Amino acid sequence: MILGQSSSSRIVSHAVLVTGAIIMAFPFLWMILASLTPQSEIFDGSLLPTPTLHGAIDNYGTALSAIPLLRFMANGFVVCLAILVLQIAIAIPCGYALAKLSFPGRPILLVGVLLGLLVPVQIPTIPIYIALAKSGLLDSYAALVLPWIISVFAIFLFRQFFVTFPDEVLDAARLDGFSELSIAWRIMLPAAWPAVVSFSIFSIVAHWNDLYWPMVVITNPDMMTASLGIAYFRQAGEGAGNVGALMAGGVLVTAPLVSFFLLMQKHFIRGLVLGRH
Amino acid sequence: MAALDLHIDDIGKRFGAIDVLRGICLRVAAGEFVTLLGPSGCGKSTLLRIIAGLERADQGHVRAGGRGLDAVAPKDRDLAFVFQSYALYPHLSVHDNIAAPLVMRELSSLERLPVIGALLPGAIQRKRSIQERVRQTSGLLKLDALLERRPSALSGGQRQRVALGRAMVRKPKIFLMDEPLANLDAALRIHTRGEIARLHKEMETTTIFVTHDQAEAAALSDRVAVIFGGELRQVAAPADLYREPVDLDVARFLAQPFLNELAVAAPIGGALMIGGSRIIIRDALGSGLAGTLAFRPEHATLAEKDHPGALPVRVTRIEHAGIDAHVFVDAEAGAQFVARISAERARSLRDGDNLGLTIDAEQAWFFPSNGSRQRGDHSGAA
Amino acid sequence: MALANDIPLSSLAPNTAGSYRPARAQAQAGIILSVPATLLLVALVIGPAILVFFLSFTNASLGLAGIQFIGVANYTRMLTDPGFAQSLRNTALYVAVVVPTAIGWGLLVAVLIARSRFAVLYRTAYFLPVAASLVALATAWEAILHPSLGFANTLLQLLGASPVRFLSDPATAIYALAAIGVWQLVGFNMILFLAGLSTIPEELYEAATIDGADRGLKRFLLVTWPMLAPVTVFVTVMTIIRAFSVFETVAVLTQGGPMKSTSVVLYTFYEEGFRFFRVGYASAISVSFFVFVTFLSLVQMRVSERRARWKANGGQ
Incomplete structure (x- = not known):
């Protein structure tokens, strides 16, 4: 070399x-x-x-002091964690079923997942916004979390990982007394760990930094996430024009994610490499 | 521990248009070690998976200890399965792999949780009992030093023992093993074969063992069931199978490694005519059909070329194999034979030598071209 | 969920048929495990997408009662609206700058880093923008690009050039945003290229060395570039889609100005849908967006298919 x-x-x-x-x-x-x-x-x-x-x-x-920055960050943390946990909880069993179990409707579901991959995330937001508004859920954690708990990307990624998993291990597990659900959690989830780590980083970064959706559904400062909080700080009284304070807020909002990301970058790359096979 | 007998009644299985198994009937006594032997693709693994409940038979029944298993889920059949690839859980340590069947059966899902589980009444005791049994099993298999390792950090032989341990730990009534030695190197295969025989002797668990290796089958089994093309051809003790193959397929498959075959015309007057000489063998020749005369290399003798009753042959090749040697010879009319003689004697032979070949008629078989061989006066096993 | 673990499958399927059927047990489990995802997929992705399609043919408006079917009026309005045409032009300009730059730079960095002794250090630096909160960093960029007192203009003045009013000049604003877009995407593309590079077997490079392509551009053209083709297609589509969906920097820094010079498609969609509540019109915009993305994905599939066939024919 x-x-x-x-x-x-x-x-x-x-x-x-x-x-x-x-x-x-x-x-x-x-x-x-x-x-x-x-x-x-x-x-x-x-x-x-x-x-x-x-x-x-x-x-x-x-x-x-001028804005409840810690509150914004806590909101962002809760929202990101809730989204991630639900995304994985929903995608792992589905990915397993799509990869390893044959059931009626599986081909249709697979097509649905592939179609879902094509739909840009902004497309469904209008009807979802209307539904949230009608059910009085705007300005809530539910509004921030609910639209994102299904990730077709995660389902697809996990399925690709599971397809190559040896069937004999699954048979062994069935004989050892695992139910299909416990196979999904206790065998497939650990097997897909690199993919789960990669996906988690994707998901956390996307939702921690997302401005679009919080801007749409949140108007109450108490419910703002970190990104929206900084954007709000720019316009709100004391922040406007106070670049120093704005940058201090930026450092606080950016630091946790960047350090987490740097810590995980090796795993992230590994998951991407494995995911391509 | 009580072993169970296993009855397989008229099992049939189709994959699409192909009959994978046809009318398989097999009775395995409690504590018996039976091998399913056959070439790859003969259906033996499918039969094993049907017994385990991993596959459903299209017809027939499986019973164990008098209980019908057809409606029972695999995990409730009280049997253990050792897979060819070992099928270890890649993310669990050796200890946890062996413990898995016990944990999944004996602890509720709440008790399996790390912290909360410890707080539940009875859970600690049950966990301790599981650990005790894992330790016993790992001791038996000499795995104690490896308990904390992951499967990826083990050698093939070690993985194999972990797979055995996982099967043994819950003391199943029936053991099913699907070519468990196939992925080991030659030396280790023979060693592990001995280990399996020893464990079977100690535990006396009914065992069904699938293999395509006749030496393995002969070394391990009480009885061998030979399967060809989805049919059960013969069930016999290894020694009987060696002496009394029921048809040419079985005889060929059990030859190690050569079998002499000669197409012969219909016998006349109770004797076969081979190259001008009459050979009387013990098999009943009856129906007057043409067929195949077959005998093992060790049942052929090489004599002087003008030995009375001997076929004139010419040496084409000599293969030494330790104490013995295989001598390949050509006879008239293009027939070829192999004789197994002592290596000492083979040293005096050269390619091109002209010799006489005699056949030990007591040990030769005649397979009529329309079916199974008619056994002569020698009594074989059922 | 924990409790469901303990329901044995055999009890879910009583032995009515007199026989345990592994295939049926698996089918049941498959349905149970995929039901939550299926319902959510329909409720949150496919259902709303279909609804948007229908809304795009109506004059639906949030807060106003009554919806009327108005045919393709939203689409004709979209095509004739000078504002929308402007935002299409802006978006195209943004995409045209960001996509080649972010891909080329990402690829260059990945190839150079893969051979560098300080790989970890460089990778970390290029990685930073990927994880950064774009809202916070956009503010930093805004200050750096400050029309009179920012770092960029101070530097320009030190070098004897006249100051540029980056974000407040209609002629330069979209390019300033594109620069920020490139800055944010390079690291991500680099990571994808690095992942792709790590799958190229070292033997290929050794073979190339023996064949005389032992360094630099020759070996890049002979081995690296063809082997990276699938990753390149993926990166290209991802970058195009992300460039097309630019939103944060516009929303934070320019709100589409000055003089509409940075109003892009997604920002127009946001304003129409969620500021002016013209749901029907916003739906038409998003349907066009969907058609565009689908078109790109199909192109990607075709290209990677052709590559795969070419590979299968021994092209390596």
């Missing part, structure tokens, strides 16, 4: 990668610096904001 590269091409490749990496990381760096800098000094003509202790206390203090 190293033999194939001359030192000049290696330097060029590093230069390209480093430049790109700086561009990728720069907004994060700027966000962190700005979150530590007094509001008046952020746009003072210097190239980068210069952090001060006083600025840090001020910005983070404002972010946490």
Whole structure:
């Protein structure tokens, strides 16, 4: 591998990668610096904001007091967790049934799942919004969670994983006294673990950062998720124009997910690689 | 522990247009070790899966200890199955693999939960009893040092023993094994074969063992049931099967590894004419049909070329196999034979030598072309 | 759920037939296990999608009673509405910039990273935007691109160039948003390409070396690019769909302005459906969106099928 590269091409490749990496990381760096800098000094003509202790206390203090940021994050956490748990609870048995059990209607369900894969997530939102509005469920966790608990992507992903699982192990389990449901939970779920991890990251990132759906169904600040909260903070009285405090909020909202993501990135890639076979 | 007898009555199974099994009847005594032997695709594994309840027979019944099993779900049949691929749970440790059948049967789903389970009355005691039995089983199979490992960290032989342990731990009344040794290398296969024989002797569990390896079948079984094309051809003790194959298929399948066959015209006056010499064998030749004369290499002798009554033959090839050697010879009219002689004697032979071949008529069989062989005065097993 | 574990299947299927049927037991279990997903699939995806299709032929409006069938009026309005045409143009422009850049950059980075000693470090840096809250980071971008005092313009002035009013100039706003879009997608595409690269057997590279394609572009064209084809098709469709669904940055930074220069299809759909409550018209927009995505998916399937056939014929 190293033999194939001359030192000049290696330097060029590093230069390209480093430049790109700086561009990728720069907004994060700027966000962190700005979150530590007094509001008046952020746009003072210097190239980068210069952090001060006083600025840090001020910005983070404002972010946490002017809006219920922790509440937003807690909402986001509850919503993401509820969505993920329900998605997996529904998709694992279905994926198992589609992969390993023959039952009447299976081909139709499979077609339904494939069709579902084609439907962009925004399409069904109008009727679902109307239904939620009619049943008085707007501004609730239910409104944030319910539309997402069925993930055709998860069903499809898990089915692909299960198809290659050896049938003899399932027969052994049936003889050992497992019911079909306990086979799904106690054998198939652990077998699909890499796929479950990949899917979980997908799901959590998508729903933690989602702005579209919370914007549609939430107007009550008490029910806002982290993303919607930051968007609201931009417009609401104290946040508007207070870039330092806004960036402090951004750091707080971004940090848990980015650290989780970085921690899991190896598993994420592994699940993707396995998923392609 | 009480073993159960197993009655298989007239089992038939079709997959589409193909008859996989036809009218299989087999009675297995309590504690007996019976092997289903046959080439791949003969239906033996399907029969085993029908006994286990993993597959449904289109006709016929399975009874164990007098109880009909047809309406019983696999897990309630009180039998254990060892799969060719071992079918271990990949995510569970060796300990948990062996414990799985006990845990699933003896603990309720609440009791299986990690923390809450421990709080329920009786659960701790039952869990301890399960652990005790897992330990016993793993001791018996010398798996103690591996209990915490995952199957992926085990060798083939170790996986095989875990699969046996999982089957043994709940002390089933009947053992079903589907080619459990097929994925092991030669040395390990023979070793494990001995282990299975020892375990069977200790536990005396009724065992049905599927294999395509006649040596394995002969080494392990009380009786061997030979299946061809979905039909049960012969059930006999290994020694009887060796001496008295019921038809040419069975004789061929049990030859190790060669069988001499010679198409012969209808016998005349109770004797077969081979290359000008008359051979009288013990089989009843009766009906006057043409057929096949068959005998094992060890029942052929090589003599001087002008030995009285011997077929003139010429050596074409010599294969040494340890203490014995197989000598391939050509006879007149294109017939070819194999004789098994001592390696010592074979050393004096060369390719192209002209010799005489004699057949031990007492050990030769005549298979009429229209069916089963008519046994002579020697009594064979049923 | 836990309790259902303990109902033996045999008790669910009483022995009326006098025989335990493994196939029937499995069929029952299959139905039981797939019922929740089936019901939800119908209630939350397929049902609403069909409903949207019907709504697109009506003048349905939230808050107003009575729905009238108006034929294809919503669609003709869509085609003649200069506002919608504008948002289509904006979206097309956005997609045209984002898709090739995000894919090309992602591929380049993946190939270079796979051969680099600092792979973990680089991967982490490129990965950051994927997980970031776009709302928060869009705000950071907004400050960086501030028309007079932001980092970008300070830098430009230091270099002697005149400042650019990135997000507040109708001529540049959509490109600024596209830059942010690229920034966010590169890492994700890189990950998919890395996953694809890791499945290429090392023997192929060794064979290529022996055949004389031992480095750089030659070996990329001979081995890497053809072997990555299925991943590339997947990445392309994913990127097109995600670029087409751009929403967050528009909603947060520009609300479609200045002068409608960043109003994109999904944002128009959101405004029509959930701000002006013109449900019928919004439905027509989303049906067109669906048709477009389905078309792309079909193209993907055709392309990967052709690739598969080509592979099966010994093309490796």
